[in-house]
Amino acid sequence: MTALLQLSGITKTLTGQDEPRTILAGVDLTVHSGQSVAILGRSGSGKSTLLSLIGLFDRPDGGTYLLGDRDITRLPERKAAALRSAEFGFVFQRFFLLKHLTAMQNVAMALVNGQGWASRRQRRARVLAALDRVGIAHLAKHKPARLSGGEQQRVAIARALVREPRILLADEPTGALDAETGNLVVEVLRSATDQGCGLILVTHDQDHAAKMGRVLRLRDGVLA
């Protein structure tokens, strides 16, 4: 099985007004194509920080980050943006949908980001395919205010999938949903791995974690 990404000895210390605090103290993680990984941990244990490093929102202080066989530990911002667009899909606890845009336009946001250009027809086809994949193509023209929480999260998942990323990063995607809707959303996320996409799910929910291929716990800055 191909290693999609490989973290070795990743460290991160947060500095602010208080004393510096080591969040990650040597994280090792390998994710293969089609593999789903759940990361559990207490609040403040560094799960979201780890996810933001994997998603290239931030840089680690130490360690090595390989994407395929390419070292992307210290990537310039412009290249990081291009990689985020091409390789990663993101799903957040809060759906982060723009209320003035329709579901279709929210999904299309990932295609109108200056990383290549698709015609309006191509964009429409890809967006509808992504919405269809999460089962809400019929809601394409609805604005977020007219969608339920589960539907909104599925729009967010469609936005993450529309560029067909190799790695899907989900940061507590069910945190704002009821149990039944949460299960549905996790199922939609997990199904993305059927087509070879890697999935890293950060969650507090043991049941959702149990549905993933591997379950890891982040404790004292290291994964176990």
Next chain:
Amino acid sequence: MSGQLRSALIIGVQGIRARKLRTFLSMVSLFLGVLAIVVVQAGSQVAERAMLADVELNSGKDGTAQLFVPSNPKVPQVLAETLTGRSDAVAMRSTSATIGEPGVRALNPGASPFEGPGAGGYGYPMTCDSQGNCTSGEDQSVPKGVAIEVRLTSLTGDVRQFRPYRQESGRWLDFDSAPSLAPRIVLNKQAAVGFQRYRVPAQMRIAGATADPTPQIIGVVDDGGYGAAAYVRQDELSNWVPSTTATAGTPDPRFGGGTSVLLSGAGTDVERVLKSRLAANGVDPSQLRTELVQSRARAASTLNLMRWIFLGMAALVLLIGVAAILNVGLATVGERVEEFALRRAVGTSRLLLAGIVLAETLLTGLFTAGAAIGVGALAFKIAVPLLGSGRMAFLRDLSFPWQAAVAGIIAGLVAGVLGGSIPALRAARIPIATVMRA
């Protein structure tokens, strides 16, 4: 268009549509500033037209050298001998002529215009004694009659190469044909008005003439002058005002008081020869002075200075609009932190994010410029026919100057860049990780 630019425009338009009221308020605050720029630019074009329209007619084309020759009985003869048949130098001498009934006072004393400013007569010259007691030169004993006084300018050649009089009707003087005993004259527009209004007998009285000739009016020109004037060939006039008469070398002081020679540039051979001959015939060389015409350049320079002063003031008004855009832009970026962080999360670069904010303010600036140009053009369209019917006749065929529209667009774009640059930088610096974790 590149993907980056298209993306910035699409997202920018989405942003404007999502915040229509805010965009409208930004436009309102910017509108006056852009309108001020448009008005100043349009106004300066109109002023330029007003100032420069007749400057060449009155003063001559820039680069023309004008030699002023003092009064002297031998001057006409020297000028005629030296300049006749030449195309690079023309002598002009003005005197008074009255066309119409003999022995009467003219309808327009002093060659005053028949309409517009000065209509009704400049009056006769006043004579004042050392005590300050002034009396009018008008001879009350002479009855008023149907006669028109003109400033009659005799020419040794075609003067239009130096002063481009506009032909209104008929034809200009033909200097190649044999001189006629009935002097052919070309009227200016003001004189033509008088001849249209009154039935005037064709008898011309000229100061110093041996007899009253019958003139032939062959055309009308616009010479940019306000008084009634006529132009005649010098050789045709000399048939009736020989250089041997006492007043031949004495032009009418009311019309400039001297003879001038227009030359194609200073320091030419013809100027040197002319000066030598005049000096040999008793003209004091120190009184022969040459001036290079630079009226248009001088007027344009003054106008330019005025334009920049007014543009500076308009720019201050524009700056207030820029401050308003900046204020709204900063507030909007603060509200859209999550949106911008999300856009970066899905692969939008910092540069494009800044571009999106700039695209919004630039589009706002452009829309405002469009509105200001539209209002300016509309006001221009309404005002021009109203003003052009009266004293400002030069406005009649004036269309909204394209320079004003260009200035408006530039002002709108500059305001967009100035007002949007700081919000754009703020947007580009939003940290994704912090926002997405919140």
